[in-house]
Amino acid sequence: MFMPKFGRVCGSCMTLLIQREPTFLGRCCYLGNQGCRNFSTSQRRPYIMKAWQLREYGSNKNFRFTDNAPMPPIMYPNQIIVQVCAASVNPLDVMMREGYGAAMLNRQRDPTGVLPFMDPNVNELPLVLGRDCSGIVMETGLNVKEYKPGEEVWVAVNPYKMGTHAEFVVVTNSEISHKPRSLTHVQAASIPYSGLTAWASLVTQGGLNEKTAKGKRVLILGGSGGVGTFAVQLLKAWGAHVTTTCSRDAIPMLTSLGADDIVNYQAQDVREHLKRLNKFDLILDGVGGEAEKYLFSTDYLKPWAGAKYVTLRTPLLKNADSLGFTDGLLKSGMSLAGNAVKGLASGIHYRWGFFTPDGMALDKIAALVDQGKIRPVIDRVFTFDQLPAAYDKVEQGHARGKTVISVAEKRTQLDDSSSFGIIHV
Ligand SMILES: NC(=O)c1ccc[n+]([C@@H]2O[C@H](COP(=O)([O-])OP(=O)(O)OC[C@H]3O[C@@H](n4cnc5c(N)ncnc54)[C@H](OP(=O)(O)O)[C@@H]3O)[C@@H](O)[C@H]2O)c1
Structure with missing residues (x-):
């Protein structure tokens, strides 16, 4: 006798389904029922997938590789299932593995705080981490017109949702864009998360764009990591003057990316140097x-x-974790407002930059990549089965660009990293 886990309404045909892992009982488009139309599928799709699941917060020991994780279903008409070919690993993944941001992200997963999570794409645990990927469209919801099964895409996924360290991920049509044609999946996967963080900071918060950035003087603190290497290239593509700080061994890489003025923070007094x-x-x-x-x-x-x-480096999620959602939000608001007011008195502005999934920004970034103005900067590539080692690498710090895991490409291909056009330092 089976025990239903929970029921749910199909986002595409509104049929009530009852889940019995790994499949659903019910008759709807999700099961390929003939009675449901306008549901686009690339092929008969599987109901289980490979994934790295975090069973509880903590260290790499809490990861479990499974080849029978339930496939994420389409719950809303604007959703798309993407087959992940490659994904990046970021400091945020390492921090989320340890429980960072859980208070705030759980509030986003379940705003009422009283309902159990009903959508398997936003469950807390077991958690699939990974905030971006490059891959192939597998299925699309009713309202998705811009993407077709089989198309190559790159995506960035909101942190409260199930992530990309799995064979498949569900995204909304605002989190996706067509992948740059000039890049392999491994190369493309190195860009969305860091690129959109830099975009949100420089464009949305900083007010820079291809028209306003020309001639502006910008300082990037920490130019050698994922966000820094992208930010330097974006600003140079737009004609800004870029100063950046990094360790000695990263100087050749940042010079090759076009930085105008590079400060070795280990050898120089940054404060005094920048003052001059x-x-x-x-x-x-x-x-x-x-x-x-x-x-x-x-x-x-x-x-x-x-x-x-x-x-x-904002305290928002950390404050919510330590003080609870409401008090954390209040403390963070006061800290932000305090700095903003202090700056206004002397005519300068203070802002927080956050990673923000944004398909339209990814479209613009893809164009810059295909014009050769932005290159992927990859520190190291791991295979899917080496994911814990990739987390170790990111946790050790000293990134020189991005750490990427190849989900679909084989180890033999990865060994010849020159085929990816990776910048080595
Ligand atoms: N708010 C958000 O939504 C958001 C989103 C993305 C990232 N972030 C944060 O932004 C930061 C950068 O992210 P990322 O993905 O680029 O990290 P990353 O890839 O780990 O890069 C960090 C880089 O900073 C360098 N570094 C460390 N200390 C430095 C210092 N004092 N001066 C200059 N460089 C220094 C590191 O190399 P060396 O140590 O060898 O110098 C490393 O290359 C991280 O703290 C991350 O948590 C926030």
Whole structure:
């Protein structure tokens, strides 16, 4: 006798389904019932998939590789199932593995706080991490017109949803874009998460774009990592003057990406060195700590000229974890407002930058990539079965670009990394 796990309504045909892992009981488009139309499928799809599932928060030991994880279903008409070919591993994945952000993300998963999570694409545990990927469209919901099964895409997934460290992922049509034609899947997977974080910080918060960035002086703190290597290239493509900080061994890589002024933070007094330079229109802080205390000042930013300090090291999720959702939100709001007011008094602006899934921004980034203005910068590629080693690599820090896992490509292909056009340092 089977025990139904929970019932749900199919997002495409509104039929009530009862889940019995790994499949559903019920007659609807999801099961390929003839009575349901306008549901686009590429092929008879499987009901189980390979995935790295996090059973509970903690270390790599809590990952379990499974080849019978339930396939994520389409729950809403604007959703798309993507077959993952390659995905990146980011500091956020390592932090989420340890439970970082759970309070805030659970609130997004279940805003009422009283209902059990009804959508398997937004369950808390077991959790599939991974915030971006390059892959192939497998199935599309009723309202998806721009993407067809079989098309190559790249995506960035909101952190409260099930991620890309699996064979398949469900995304909405606002989280997806056609992959740049000039890149392999491994190369393409290195860009969406970091690229969209840089985009949200420089464009959305910083107000820069292809028209306004020309001639602007921008400082990137931490130029050698995933976000930094992308931000430097985006700004150079738009004609900005870029100063960046990094360790000595990363200098050749950042020079090759076009950085104008590079400060070795291990050998030089960054504070004194930067003081001698002309003031900046924007500082993007991917490092945090002491730097903010002295750099968010008119000693470094142009006063009364719209100059902005955008930090990626925000306390929002950490505060929610330690104080609870409401108190955490209040404390974070007060901290943000305090800095914003302090800056306004001297004519400079303070902002927080967040990774933001944005398919339209990915379209623009894809165009820049295909024009040769932005290159993927890959530190190391791991196979899917080596995922815990990839997490170890990211956790050790000192990134020189991105860590990528190849979900569909084989180890023999990866060994010849030159075939991916990877920039090695
Ligand atoms: N708010 C958000 O939504 C969001 C999104 C993405 C990332 N982030 C945060 O933004 C930061 C950058 O992200 P990422 O993905 O680029 O990380 P990453 O790939 O790990 O890169 C960090 C880079 O910073 C360098 N670094 C460390 N300390 C430095 C210092 N004092 N001065 C200059 N460079 C330094 C590291 O190399 P060396 O140590 O060898 O110098 C490394 O190359 C991380 O802290 C991440 O958590 C926030």
